[in-house]
Amino acid sequence: MDVHALQQIVHRTRDARRKQTIPKLPPAERDQLIHKYHPDYRASAYRPIRFGPNADDKTVVELATLLEGDSPIADGFDLTPDYQTDVLVVGGGGAGCAAALHAHGAGAKVILATKLRLGDSNSVMAQGGMQISVAPEDSPVTHFVDTLKGGHMQNDHQLLKVMVEEGPSIAKWLLSLGVLFDRDGDGNLHVKKGGGSSKPRLLTCSDYTGLEIMRVLKDEVLNQKIQLLEFCSAVELTSDEEGNCTGAIFKDLDNHRHVVVAAKSVILATGGIGRLHIQGFPTSNHYGATGDGLCLAYRMGAKLMHIDTFQYHPSGAVYPEQLIGALVTEGIRSEGGHLVNAKGERFVNELDTRDVVSSSIIRECEEGRGIRTMSGRIGVWLDTPLLDAEQGPGTVEKHFPAMMMQFERFGIDISKDPVLIYPTLHYQNGGVKINTDSETNVKNLFVAGEASGGLHGRNRLMGNSLLDLMVYGKRSGLTAASRAGAMKQGKLTLMHLQRFRTDAKMHGNLSGVTSPMILPAYTRKE
Amino acid sequence: MAQEDKENVIDQPEVIRHKMVTIEIAGKKYEVPEGITIIKALWYSGQEVVRGAGCLGGFCGACAAYYRTKDDPKVRTCLACQMAVQDGMSITMMPPFPARKATYDIQTLDNPKQDLFNLYPEAPLCRNCNACTEACPQQIDVREGVWKAVFGDFKSVSEMFMDCVMCGMCTPVCIADIAPNLVALYVSRAEGAHFTEKPLGLDTRIKEIQDGRFNDEWAKILTMTEKELADHCAKVK
Ligand SMILES: Cc1cc2nc3c(=O)[nH]c(=O)nc-3n(C[C@H](O)[C@H](O)[C@H](O)COP(=O)(O)OP(=O)(O)OC[C@H]3O[C@@H](n4cnc5c(N)ncnc54)[C@H](O)[C@@H]3O)c2cc1C
Ligand code: SF4
Ligand code: SF4
Ligand code: FES
Numbered sequence: 001m002d003v004h005a006l007q008q009i010v011h012r013t014r015d016a017r018r019k020q021t022i023p024k025l026p027p028a029e030r031d032q033l034i035h036k037y038h039p040d041y042r043a044s045a046y047r048p049i050r051f052g053p054n055a056d057d058k059t060v061v062e063l064a065t066l067l068e069g070d071s072p073i074a075d076g077f078d079l080t081p082d083y084q085t086d087v088l089v090v091g092g093g094g095a096g097c098a099a100a101l102h103a104h105g106a107g108a109k110v111i112l113a114t115k116l117r118l119g120d121s122n123s124v125m126a127q128g129g130m131q132i133s134v135a136p137e138d139s140p141v142t143h144f145v146d147t148l149k150g151g152h153m154q155n156d157h158q159l160l161k162v163m164v165e166e167g168p169s170i171a172k173w174l175l176s177l178g179v180l181f182d183r184d185g186d187g188n189l190h191v192k193k194g195g196g197s198s199k200p201r202l203l204t205c206s207d208y209t210g211l212e213i214m215r216v217l218k219d220e221v222l223n224q225k226i227q228l229l230e231f232c233s234a235v236e237l238t239s240d241e242e243g244n245c246t247g248a249i250f251k252d253l254d255n256h257r258h259v260v261v262a263a264k265s266v267i268l269a270t271g272g273i274g275r276l277h278i279q280g281f282p283t284s285n286h287y288g289a290t291g292d293g294l295c296l297a298y299r300m301g302a303k304l305m306h307i308d309t310f311q312y313h314p315s316g317a318v319y320p321e322q323l324i325g326a327l328v329t330e331g332i333r334s335e336g337g338h339l340v341n342a343k344g345e346r347f348v349n350e351l352d353t354r355d356v357v358s359s360s361i362i363r364e365c366e367e368g369r370g371i372r373t374m375s376g377r378i379g380v381w382l383d384t385p386l387l388d389a390e391q392g393p394g395t396v397e398k399h400f401p402a403m404m405m406q407f408e409r410f411g412i413d414i415s416k417d418p419v420l421i422y423p424t425l426h427y428q429n430g431g432v433k434i435n436t437d438s439e440t441n442v443k444n445l446f447v448a449g450e451a452s453g454g455l456h457g458r459n460r461l462m463g464n465s466l467l468d469l470m471v472y473g474k475r476s477g478l479t480a481a482s483r484a485g486a487m488k489q490g491k492l493t494l495m496h497l498q499r500f501r502t503d504a505k506m507h508g509n510l511s512g513v514t515s516p517m518i519l520p521a522y523t524r525k526e
Numbered sequence: 527m528a529q530e531d532k533e534n535v536i537d538q539p540e541v542i543r544h545k546m547v548t549i550e551i552a553g554k555k556y557e558v559p560e561g562i563t564i565i566k567a568l569w570y571s572g573q574e575v576v577r578g579a580g581c582l583g584g585f586c587g588a589c590a591a592y593y594r595t596k597d598d599p600k601v602r603t604c605l606a607c608q609m610a611v612q613d614g615m616s617i618t619m620m621p622p623f624p625a626r627k628a629t630y631d632i633q634t635l636d637n638p639k640q641d642l643f644n645l646y647p648e649a650p651l652c653r654n655c656n657a658c659t660e661a662c663p664q665q666i667d668v669r670e671g672v673w674k675a676v677f678g679d680f681k682s683v684s685e686m687f688m689d690c691v692m693c694g695m696c697t698p699v700c701i702a703d704i705a706p707n708l709v710a711l712y713v714s715r716a717e718g719a720h721f722t723e724k725p726l727g728l729d730t731r732i733k734e735i736q737d738g739r740f741n742d743e744w745a746k747i748l749t750m751t752e753k754e755l756a757d758h759c760a761k762v763k
Contacts, residue, residue: 003536027760120580120588134728140735141743142762149759157748168731178632178715180684180722187723198762206688211585215692216718219711223629231576253576286581319536322563322610326583342534373536401689405664406584409608420536519576522569 003319003417006342006371010381010418013344014389022349030356037359037366039423040309040458045279051503053303053441062276063307066291067298068504069515071497073236073249073258079492081247081262085111085227086484087477088248088263090234090293093121094210094466095449096269097217098473099480100226103267108481111261112221113229113250115270115288115518119218122271122286122450123469126210127329127402128194129202130470131463132167135191138199140164147464150196150353151429151457154306159455162436163464163471170470171203179216180205193334194462196353202463207329207402210466232259233518234292236497237266237300237445240490245300245445247492251518264487265444265480268293269473272428272450273310275520281425282325284313292516293451297432299500302440305453306430311460314339314357316424318379320410325424328382329403330462333357336390340381340418341369347380355459358423371420379422384414427465429456438476444483444490446476547613564591564606564617578619584608587693590620590663603663603695625697625705628712638716639678646709650676651702658696658706664689668696668706675713680721684714 025033035041046058049067059067087103089096092114100112112118133143143164148155171189175181181203182190191200205212221228232250238260240246247262270293274285283289298304315330317323333339333350339357341347341364348360361380364370370378387395396415397404407414431453438446449469456464504511547560549567556571565582568575580588589606596614606619628645635641642649649672658668666689674682687710697705734740750758 006534006536116576116580117586117588120586122581124585125581125583134725134731136727136730139740139743141740141747144747145759145762148755149762153752153756153759161744161748165735168728168735171728172732175722175725175728176633176719178718180688180714180718183723183725188725188727208585208688211691212688215690215711216715218692219627219715220632222627223631225629284583286583286586287579320561322561322566322608371534371536402585405689406608410610522566523574524570524572526572 007381007417009342009344010340010383011385013340014383014386017338017340017346020346022346024349024352025356033359033363034355037362038355039279039281039312042279046308050507052298052500053301054298054307057308059307060278062278063273063291063294065511065513066276066295066515066517068511069295069513070501070504071236071299072514073494073497075494075498077249077494079238079260079494081260081492083111083259083261084489085109085261085263087265087267087480088113088261089267089269090114090248091269091271091449092118093269093271093449094123094214094217094469095473097214097221098470099267099269099448099477101217101220101224102474102477103481104224104226106478106481108484111227111229111263113232113234113261115231115233115253117230118221118228119214120286120288122289123210124214125284125286125327126466127207127327128331129192129204129209129463130466131194131197131201131461132171132203132467133164133199133201134168134171134189134203135200138201140167142199143167143201146197147461148457150461151459153457155457156454158436159434163455163467166471167467170467170474174213174216174470177216177220179213182206192331193351195330195333195351195357196461207331207400213466229259234270234296235516237296238492238494239300239496240493241495243301243496244443244490246490260492262489262492264484264489265446267446267448267476267480268297268432268451269449270451274425276517278310278425281312281423282316283425284316284325284327285425287519290517290520291428292518293447294431295515297440297442297445297447300442300445300496302442302445303433304431305433306458307453309429309458310425311354311427311429312358312423313426314354314361314423315382315421317419318377318422319373319420320412321375322410323406324377326406327424327426328419328421329400331400332382332384332387335387335399337386338383340383342371343369353459354462361423365422373420377422379420381418382421383418385416385418388415427460429453429458429460434472436475437479438472439479446480448472448476547611549611549614550616552618558611560612561610564593564604564609564611565589567611578606582607585691587691590693590695591617592620593617603661605663605691605693620695623694623698625694625708627705627708630712632715632719635716635720638720639680642675642709642712645712646704648702648704649709652676652704653702655701657699657701661695661699663693663695664691666690671710672704672706675709680713680717683710684717687714
């Protein structure tokens with residue numbers, strides 16, 4: 001049968017479905033569903049890490065292998081610095097730009113080094129929006145409670161409290177830089193309701209929230225003339241005799257030379273791990289999302305947390321093949337789009353938390369109510385035309401121009417035809433453990449953004465990441481800058497690496513790989 | 527997987543049994559599966575890609591490319607992560623272009639509409655050739671945007687360029703040496719920072735937080751036992 005014939009069931013059942021309300025799952029049923037179907041609970045995909053700060057903790061095999069991997073830097077490496085700075089920011093996404101701008105603003109000398117171009121990151125792709133409690137009926141406390149609930153009550157309370165309380169002032173900062181958030185008729189910030197939230201709280205810039213914020217932040221980094229090292233990928237950190245962080249070693253991807261940067265403090269803002277394709281999942285992440293920061297911090301002795309839990313975004317594209325893994329924004333479900341199985345039935349409250357929705361999609365597919373493409377992929381329908389039916393023709397086009405264009409390129413008009421979706425690997429819930437200054441247990445080593453862990457607990461609520469980036473980017477930048485004046489540049493040694501290698505040897509050098517990965521190996525070899 | 531029923535299968539054999547097509551990448555011929563994106567075609571043909579790939583999702587503009595289809599003399603532009611290859615296509619990636627970006631302090635501009643002419647003096651020299659619009663893979667009416675910027679209609683420009691991924695394809699084609707995307711970026715930021723209403727509700731909320739309006743609630747929440755907190759959370763709908 002062809003796509004159009006199969007889609008008919010979605011059109012045919014639309015009116016009946018519109019009369020239906022599906023309650024969110026009560027806690028017990030939700031836990032049962034997740035335990036049975038969420039990829040985080042597939043025991044076979046996990047193994048314990050053999051040594052290092054998280055020895056015996058379990059994580060996915062792909063990540064454990066990289067964490068135990070060896071550094072590409074040899075023991076006798078020449079550590080003469082090519083650059084010296086107060087604050088070294090590694091990563092040019094949202095967290096990195098925010099950190100660099102705030103550290104620079106506080107008077108520190110800053111270098112921002114990044115793997116690809118400035119801004120090539122997950123941050124530019126954020127479509128759904130940014131959670132900040134600005135509405136009168138909302139409050140930071142409600143934001144806190146919603147997030148805690150979404151995070152299975154495992155969130156670090158202090159990190160979370162700081163984030164929700166600083167949110168409004170972050171919105172003000174972004175506005176002052178010229179970010180164009182959507183507005184209501186009275187000039188106030190327009191807020192939308194996101195999955196798992198009890199109040200409308202998502203600030204948006206059409207469906208280009210991340211792009212708009214990043215265009216502005218990138219421009220600001222350039223205006224401030226912050227020194228940039230583009231196409232430079234961090235491959236190792238350096239430490240002094242006490243084990244404090246003192247700089248980093250990069251590989252220049254243009255000429256394969258190494259670059260050494262001595263820094264009083266280092267902020268890792270290297271983002272997530274989608275490109276490891278854990279458990280074989282496609283991903284919504286950018287090309288450089290290979291978890292490098294986790295490997296670097298781990299070798300240095302920083303403790304990681306919640307690295308056994310990942311977010312599978314419920315709606316990754318499954319068809320056409322060219323868009324595999326690409327995100328179909330949650331905004332569609334926020335605005336009332338239904339999820340529909342092959343029998344034309346809804347099967348979950350579309351606004352339940354992401355883990356619940358993803359698990360239920362996987363259940364539908366595993367129990368034979370999915371739609372299969374001939375390339376062997378499977379998915380369920382997302383009824384996008386419903387939005388036009390509910391809110392009038394042109395709604396999809398007006399509210400989701402980015403998505404319209406993405407599908408139009410492959411001849412699909414999502415305002416007329418539903419799209420086929422399946423969970424896609426989207427976000428690393430955990431990461432390097434930090435405190436409210438964004439500092440790790442390794443002195444002068446800061447981590448901000450998706451590479452850090454704790455704030456989101458075991459499941460991130462939609463829209464909380466953009467806020468996380470700005471709040472902890474700022475805090476890491478300010479703390480690192482304030483320290484710089486009073487401190488001396490520490491020595492550059494690889495003592496932490498010697499320790500790590502001894503440890504690895506004791507455990508039989510089991511991994512056999514070099515890490516970080518830098519870029520995924522997509523190039524076809526003959 | 528319990529997937530016996532053939533009913534729910536999208537029957538498109540070509541999706542698995544790829545038809546191979548011949549394309550030309552930077553002047554060399556390669557056989558690749560029809561319909562994969564240009565970036566995937568580069569990988570398929572054995573090339574390492576460092577420059578020319580970023581988000582892989584159509585948002586970062588790193589993958590600007592030129593292409594031409596069989597028997598058509600017209601050279602078009604696209605985002606290589608979003609464009610499917612077809613037989614006879616000829617492709618090349620666009621290298622970075624050395625456009626000049628003006629630097630400014632957006633918050634302390636005196637007269638942003640006038641400042642445009644100091645920052646980008648070439649902007650009013652637009653000769654209306656429309657090459658920028660034709661080059662834009664995001665289908666923005668770039669020429670119109672440049673004109674509107676010059677005439678001070680900053681609001682329209684900021685709306686028109688919301689889709690701009692800063693790929694820079696509009697720049698090398700401009701006969702007046704304008705970088706339309708950079709002009710638009712300045713204009714959009716000025717619109718946001720200077721010509722947009724300040725949201726009063728936001729200031730109210732910031733003040734409430736400063737004044738400790740939520741302190742009692744915080745005190746209550748943060749001293750709850752795990753069980754109490756879980757019960758409290760469960761009540762919130
Ligand atoms: C498609 C998509 C949509 C999303 N939508 C939303 C949304 O609507 N709302 C929301 O809140 N969140 C959203 N998220 C999540 C959010 O965008 C990310 O979690 C967030 O952008 C991460 O920001 P970051 O700065 O930590 O990392 P990134 O933005 O990914 O930046 C990491 C940077 O580090 C660089 N880097 C990596 N390794 C190295 C290295 N070894 N050396 C040097 N540089 C390195 C990368 O190149 C990149 O520049 C979305 C994510 C995706 C993928
Ligand atoms: S306006 Fe210019 S930079 Fe922006 S998307 Fe179009 S061609 Fe690219
Ligand atoms: S290419 Fe340059 S001169 Fe031609 S319309 Fe565009 S901005 Fe004007
Ligand atoms: S790689 Fe970002 S737009 Fe194509």
